[in-house]
Amino acid sequence: MLMTLCYMETENSVLMLYRNKKKNDVNRGKWIGVRGKLEKNEKPENGIIREIKEETGYTANRCEFRGIVVFNYNENPSEYMYLYTCEDFYGKLKECNEGELKWIPKDEISNLNLWEGDRIFLDLIGKNSPFFYLTLxxxxxxxxxxxxxxVDREYTVFEVFVPEKYIQVIVDELAKYELLREGCYNDVFAVIDVEGHWTSLEGANPFDGKIGKHSVVKEKLMRFRVKKEYKELANYLIKKAHPYEVPVINIL
Incomplete structure (x- = not known):
């Protein structure tokens, strides 16, 4: 089951929900954050903004993705929770049909009746820890x-589909700024054999293939990472070195 969970914060307080309004609620009697199930085809970042609006009345401008929490309870199906915090919101607090909402001073959170696992990730959030995976x-x-x-989220992963003879051209461009450097190693990347398919349409200026014809060629998939602050520079350099009119570049 895919879930979202968010802790809304001000400088001194956290919005907590005391679950006491639903029968057969595994969270009954506990204080938790704003949470809910993802709807079909819903992105987590959209889901948590929707849940915040529905449960609290607040409108969130932006939520920060802090980690993934896996909640295993007895023989029940696992819950995979996308954990967020939110400090950028506006509106008026409303009554929640799942429990009582209350702003709790941060130094009093530990006195609440919490799940023991929640204490772990609330402590991580409070210490501004790096992105994490936590299984409970x-x-x-x-x-x-x-x-x-x-998890180290300081990097952005690139996937580039390219003819083999242009791999070194791309590497040389990225090497000008040491973008493929990993510690004491330079020019660090992986290459996978792939088969490219496309049909060139009218108005195209194809590097390979003919207008109106379906092309099938052997290509290479380059995979590497760069520090995220150099993501835009890397994307520019790859496009500059790539022979295709519209190169396929996945930025993960």
Missing amino acids: NYANDNLVSHELEF
Whole structure:
């Protein structure tokens, strides 16, 4: 089950929801953040903004993605929660049909009746920790184990489809700014054999193939990462070196 979870913050307080209005609620009696299920084909960042509006009345301008939390409870299906914080919002707080909403001073959060696993990720949020994956394993209300992994989100991954003889051209362009450097290693990238398919339409100026004909060629897929602050520079350099009129570049 895919879920979203958000903790709305001011400088000194966090909006907490005391779940006490629904029967057969696994969260009943606990204080949690704003949460809900993702709808079909809904992006997590859109889902949490919708949930904030529905549950609190606030309109969120932007939410910060902090981590993924996996909630395993007895034999129930796992819940995969996209965890956010939000400080950029406006509007008026309304009554919630799932419990009582209350702004709690940050130094009083630990005194609330929380899931033990929530204490772990709330502490990570409070310390402004890097992006993380946290798995929580419960037997009823008891946290029996957990796994925590931090993720380096300082990089952007590129995938570039290119004829083999142009790989070195792209590498040379990126190397001018040491964009493929990893520690004591330079020009770090991977190459995968792929088969490119396309049909050139009227008005195109194809590097390979003919107008109106379906083309099939052997290509290479270059995969590498650059520091995210150089993402736009890397994209520019790749397009500059790439022979195709419209190069296929995936930025992940």
